[in-house]
């Protein structure tokens with residue numbers, strides 16, 4: 001796509017150099033905030049060592065690295081929990097149970113009794129697409145309740161959920177240095 005580009009410079013955070021922004025605007029088709037592209041570059045060795053561009057902001061390199069590492073750790077732990085044998089087994093058991101019901105009405109009554117459904121009757125009937133889909137769509141946070149309802153000890157699974165929450169709580173925040 002053909003574009004017009006503009007270069008805009010502003011002082012960097014330390015004031016001894018510049019942050020350069022390349023603004024690309026398409027010359028064809030509708031121009032919206034989605035079609036205008038902004039790319040920022042820190043042109044100051046001192047600031048570039050300490051800071052990094054993240055979207056339309058400048059943030060601390062160490063903050064951003066710590067934040068991304070914690071997020072990655074959380075995602076890995078979440079995936080492991082979501083795909084753990086406990087999660088797979090309890091979802092399979094629920095799907096098998098739901099498959100025995102002939103009507104959505106019966107599935108609604110069972111899931112409400114299990115403490116898993118808090119949707120209204122009409123929205124449940126509209127959104128329920130089948131036993132396997134429902135079981136697969138359960139969030140890990142719903143699984144302790146399901147474990148208890150099916151007569152299992154939910155303790156070990158809840159401990160893992162708490163470990164997940166601890167990662168979330170200890171995720172550092174990224175201080176904004178400059179809005180671009």
Ligand SMILES: [Zn+2]
Pocket residue numbers: 012013014015016017018044045046047048
């Ligand atoms: Zn600087």
